[in-house]
Amino acid sequence: AQSVTQLDSQVPVFEEAPVELRCNYSSSVSVYLFWYVQYPNQGLQLLLKYLSGSTLVESINGFEAEFNKSQTSFHLRKPSVHISDTAEYFCAVSGFTGGGNKLTFGTGTQLKVEL
């Protein structure tokens, strides 16, 4: 079985400040890791993913996440946030469970960027 824990349900931050959204996972098999972003009343958009190789992955809009196998973590960071980053962020895992690309999601972190 797999599980994902996002400890912070809400993270308020001022614009241009750095932010870290935490994600820890549990799995008995090797996993792939994802961060999705959801804007109000929208579907999920893939932000970035870790499949293999370099443990640091980056998105086109300045977010990055680092896979840490020993700590079973995949925290999301951005050095300077913008108002437009306000959204809900979901960490997810998929793995070799026979379920295709079935994803197990965390409960989400609401990032609120304030002026």
Added chain:
Amino acid sequence: NAGVMQNPRHLVRRRGQEARLRCSPMKGHSHVYWYRQLPEEGLKFMVYLQKENIIDESGMPKERFSAEFPKEGPSILRIQQVVRGDSAAYFCASSPGQGYSTEAFFGQGTRLTVV
């Protein structure tokens, strides 16, 4: 290339009625996943289908819920005799294959309200 299309976007049903949610995957995608998002929760996997086959329905409630993905036409998630607890956002995702690293693309969801 149109994205994953879900309709309707909003659906209101009275208790005891049936709800039918439709999902048209991206062109060339033959794998479909349904997820449910309850208020203040993350997405929960419901079912994974390929054309004309249910591959994994481990997340589907045992009663009243069914899903299909016919050879022609969209995938359908059907909820019979809806109850208030079925009120949620239902998301569909599609992928071109079953490789575990294959990205799944999400639709904008159907928001079901049971009154």
